[in-house]
Amino acid sequence: MPEYLTNQLHFLTNSETILRYLGSKKGGDQTPEQFSLNSIRLMPESMNLPLNEQIKELSLMNIQLPVLDKNIEKVALPNLYFGQKSKRPESKIRERIEEIRISYRKSSAERVEIDFFEQAVSNYEAFKYFTNYDWRLMNWGTVEDIHSITKTTFDLPTKYIEFKTAWTPPISVLQILSNTFPSVKFKLKYRYSDNSEWAKVTFFPFPPFSY
Numbered sequence: 001m002p003e004y005l006t007n008q009l010h011f012l013t014n015s016e017t018i019l020r021y022l023g024s025k026k027g028g029d030q031t032p033e034q035f036s037l038n039s040i041r042l043m044p045e046s047m048n049l050p051l052n053e054q055i056k057e058l059s060l061m062n063i064q065l066p067v068l069d070k071n072i073e074k075v076a077l078p079n080l081y082f083g084q085k086s087k088r089p090e091s092k093i094r095e096r097i098e099e100i101r102i103s104y105r106k107s108s109a110e111r112v113e114i115d116f117f118e119q120a121v122s123n124y125e126a127f128k129y130f131t132n133y134d135w136r137l138m139n140w141g142t143v144e145d146i147h148s149i150t151k152t153t154f155d156l157p158t159k160y161i162e163f164k165t166a167w168t169p170p171i172s173v174l175q176i177l178s179n180t181f182p183s184v185k186f187k188l189k190y191r192y193s194d195n196s197e198w199a200k201v202t203f204f205p206f207p208p209f210s211y
Contacts, residue, residue, distance in 0.1 A: 003079075004147055007169050008189040008198070010160040014181060019154060019161070021180075031145045034154045035163055040173045040180070041139050046123055047132040052113060054100045055120045059134040061088040061096065062124070066141065066172070069199055071192070076168050080143055097121055141172035171201060178203035 024036035065085040120130040129135040150162035169190040182205040189198040
């Protein structure tokens with residue numbers, strides 16, 4: 001199955017305001033200027049860390065597989081969650097942090113590698129996430145920002161915008177968008193290939209934003 005899937009976010013009203021809101025606000029960002037998930041929920045800069053074996057292990061311990069349709073789960077479970085469906089208990093995460101810290105003290109690891117590890121732990125203490133890996137999966141629902149867009153769908157007036165994301169649709173962050181614009185009804189359609197049927201998700205604002 002392809003790594004990138006096509007998403008269509010449909011909305012019938014307020015398109016000019018929504019598109020302006022979605023536009024990338026980060027200088028030097030690699031995402032299309034028309035749309036960045038950071039514009040909906042901004043990831044702390046300190047999360048951008050290299051994923052060595054130890055840091056990736058901690059990040060994977062800190063993620064929870066959401067409820068997904070079967071096709072998406074088949075992609076997400078082996079490629080993003082690596083077989084893990086539930087977050088490990090807090091006690092196990094802290095126990096593993098100390099085990100890794102002790103192993104670093106006994107090793108000849110370079111100072112920069114140890115610093116990356118300690119930054120990941122500091123992130124966890126401050127934000128409850130270690131790196132961009134667990135932060136994005138839990139806050140955006142996908143492991144990368146917007147990969148590409150279909151530019152014509154961003155031309156006003158528009159009833160939907162089309163874009164690609166890696167592996168999974170950004171369902172978690174689009175729920176935040178729905179809460180931000182509670183009077184607008186959002187529907188996401190996504191598929192992995194032009195030959196497959198569209199899967200659909202309708203978003204309803206969470207209380208106290210619900211209509």
